[in-house]
Amino acid sequence: MKKNVHIYFNRWFSTAYHYMNLIRNNPDGLEVKIFGTHPDPRHMSLQACDYAEMEPALKGMEYVQFCLDFCRKHEIDVFIPRLNMLDIARHIHLFEEMGTRVVVCRDTELLEMLMEKDQFYQSVKATGVMVIPDYEVVRDAEGFKQAYEKLLALGHRVCFKPTNSEGGLGFRVIDDTRDPLAELFGLSTRLVSFRDAYQALSSVSEFPNLMVMEQLTGLEYSIDCLASREGELLAAVPRRKAGGRLRLLERNEELLAIAEEVARTYRIPYNFNIQMKYNGDIPKLLEINPRMSGGLHVTCLSGINFPYLAVKEALDGDAGPLTPDYDILASHIEQPMLMTDWS
Numbered sequence: 001m002k003k004n005v006h007i008y009f010n011r012w013f014s015t016a017y018h019y020m021n022l023i024r025n026n027p028d029g030l031e032v033k034i035f036g037t038h039p040d041p042r043h044m045s046l047q048a049c050d051y052a053e054m055e056p057a058l059k060g061m062e063y064v065q066f067c068l069d070f071c072r073k074h075e076i077d078v079f080i081p082r083l084n085m086l087d088i089a090r091h092i093h094l095f096e097e098m099g100t101r102v103v104v105c106r107d108t109e110l111l112e113m114l115m116e117k118d119q120f121y122q123s124v125k126a127t128g129v130m131v132i133p134d135y136e137v138v139r140d141a142e143g144f145k146q147a148y149e150k151l152l153a154l155g156h157r158v159c160f161k162p163t164n165s166e167g168g169l170g171f172r173v174i175d176d177t178r179d180p181l182a183e184l185f186g187l188s189t190r191l192v193s194f195r196d197a198y199q200a201l202s203s204v205s206e207f208p209n210l211m212v213m214e215q216l217t218g219l220e221y222s223i224d225c226l227a228s229r230e231g232e233l234l235a236a237v238p239r240r241k242a243g244g245r246l247r248l249l250e251r252n253e254e255l256l257a258i259a260e261e262v263a264r265t266y267r268i269p270y271n272f273n274i275q276m277k278y279n280g281d282i283p284k285l286l287e288i289n290p291r292m293s294g295g296l297h298v299t300c301l302s303g304i305n306f307p308y309l310a311v312k313e314a315l316d317g318d319a320g321p322l323t324p325d326y327d328i329l330a331s332h333i334e335q336p337m338l339m340t341d342w343s
Contacts, residue, residue: 007020008067011083014043037070047337063083067088077315115290130276131285133213134214139210141198157175162211163208221283223256225263237299237302242329268288304324
């Protein structure tokens with residue numbers, strides 16, 4: 001393995017700051033130099049970089065070419081993309097031709113399906129690998145109304161979310177018992193009345209695909225997973241909220257079995273995250289993210305350095321065998337720090 005490995009993160013979340021430091025402070029003593037790009041030169045993720053640049057507002061092949069030029073200029077060994085992951089995966093051969101390994105799912109058909117939640121739900125329904133919530137996909141206000149009424153008739157509380165979004169963006173719960181005045185003086189909320197949602201959606205003839213689905217009311221888990229380049233599961237750790245800022249890294253055999261089955265069925269490489277929520281005794285799929293999750297740095301308290309091991313797997317395919325520690329209660333605190341302005 002190369003003595004000093006150059007690793008590049010393009011536009012990532014703030015928590016990439018932790019991923020970068022986990023890679024830098026690896027147990028093998030591997031020397032790394034970390035590079036980053038982001039449109040905001042003061043972004044938190046860049047604070048862990050050894051070198052950073054501002055990222056231009058580009059799309060498609062123009063953005064891929066920017067990443068290629070950056071990798072060539074800085075002799076990048078491992079590229080860990082988030083923004084425009086699908087476009088990058090479609091042109092992965094261009095990176096590999098110059099010696100850059102890309103930590104991404106190279107099965108672009110699968111990657112595209114994972115990014116469109118309704119398409120992936122159809123696949124899961126066909127394979128039976130997990131249970132999915134009752135749902136309908138709609139594109140106009142009347143379709144939204146019909147889906148809402150259908151789910152309501154099945155006895156569900158109803159929520160909705162765009163089929164192509166990350167995290168909680170666009171997620172709302174329909175609640176006709178809410179008190180708008182109380183909300184005005186309280187905390188911001190994801191609750192919305194059917195009337196307000198319907199009125200807003202009726203303002204256009206058609207909108208991007210919206211998934212209207214049953215609201216799951218039980219415990220929610222993020223299962224952080226690490227797989228080999230070929231998609232063989234190496235480690236999985238279920239993580240759930242345990243009140244306030246507390247997180248529990250739990251040995252949940254049911255969810256660990258689901259992670260194994262997902263890996264066997266879809267062969268997602270490197271880091272991925274399965275989000276599930278219980279309805280009664282049944283865990284149901286929310287989504288799968290084919291990347292490191294926002295809370296992965298907490299999961300690394302299990303003794304598994306997920307970000308570094310993905311890099312190691314990309315370089316020499318030798319990340320396992322791995323045995324996580326479970327039943328760990330964890331939390332986090334803020335810490336003041338001096339900032340670097342990369343502009």
